[in-house]
Amino acid sequence: MKPRTRAAHPPRIELRPDNRPLVPPVYQSVKFELETLADTEGVWRQEEPGYSYSRGGNPSTHALELEIADMQGTETAVVVGSGMAAVASALVGLLASGDHVIVFAECYVPTRNFLRTVLARYGVTHTLLSIDDHQGLEKALASQPTKLVWLESPTNPMLKIADLAFITGAARRHGALTVLDNTFAGLHSHLDCGVDVYVHSLTKYAGGHGDVMGGAIAGPASLIDSVRRDVNMLGPVLDPHAAFLISRGMKTYYVRRAAAVATATTLAQQLATHPTVRRVHYPGLVDHPGHARGLKQMADSGTVLTIDLVGGPEGVRAFTDALQLFAVTASLGSTESLLVPPQLMGNMSLSSEMLKASGFTPTSIRLSIGLEDPEDLYADLCQALEHAAALAS
Ligand SMILES: Cc1ncc(COP(=O)(O)O)c(C=O)c1O
Structure with a gap:
């Protein structure tokens, strides 16, 4: 082979199966190939496990997804390029035009802004309440069909503690989902507290060193699969190297x-x-x-x-x-x-x-x-x- 061809196909070191690195490698590859066309077709059609294109899945980001779901006690998780990408992807993936959302004044400001500006353009309406306003919540839930209640606890910046049992109970009685942005409380917090979906900025405690951004949406596959499908189309992927840095942060x-x-x-x-x-x-x-x-x-x-x-x-x-x-x-x-x-x-x-x-x-x-x-x-x-x-x- 000529140098140009050799440069485009550098040597690969294939490890024997029982010779594993203690730290998993960063799968810094956009594409993955298989031996035969039949196997490639199987993976592309999602009939067989495997990877083909990193926007749809990558071993480094997948490993992080497994870790986050395990820590947060959920069935599955999807990781994205920032906390705000997680917020936006969760809202886009779980909502449709005409849906109504209840959100609290104490929520992260860009989340409220996303609802107020972007989602409003697509016909999603919302009601803004104070997180302590239990009566207002009951009233809002009773007055119109609500798709989801979005909350944070502790709230930012006044560190109020939301009554999760009350809010999730009220939402469930009215057929609304609850989504908890659990960034402040952490991935190890609020396990089994009745919320349907968790959202995280991994930029914070998971990465932990202020040098990487990421986000996650975690919950049951019945809800997260549609978010994952939309993420694949919208494309706010987490880079494999960022996933590696976050996984490294997670160790400590x-x-x-x-x-x-x-x-x-x-x-x-x-x-x-x-x-x-x-x-x-x-x-x-x-x-x-x-x-x-x-x-x-x-x-x-x-x-x-x-x-x-x-x-x-x-x-x-x-x-x-x-x-x-x-x-x-x-x-x-x-x-x-x-x-x-x-x-x-x-x-x-x-x-x-x-x-x-x-x-x-x-x-x-x-x-x-x-x-x-x-x-x-x-x-x-x-x-x-x-x-x-x-x-x-
Ligand atoms: C509660 C909360 N949610 C979401 C985000 C957005 O995260 P990111 O900065 O990773 O986009 C932040 C960022 O400060 C946050 O505090």
């Missing part, structure tokens, strides 16, 4: 999560007694209104806490600018601690009524706790709080 998921939860709990307790902090919102604190419910529903209290500062917006600015260890940026579940001040939170787009119901204030600051030493984090928070207090006095 539990230890990272436990360490960050322990630090978040310690910091929440310390900040709750700090004179320049008006209030700490963290479900792990015994005086949090959702504490008991959280203990019942969740595997742990999470790694995100929100503090309301004493003083006004200038204090928020001084506090934020003085912090050394907290990066001012979106996301959570990473190795480093992060902060989102109220100026950057899309909740400000809510009506004043919904904003009040969500509990959000102009000095509410969301902290996502990472893997740093808790003493260093507390010292950094204290010096920044002093800066903010100096401005207020």
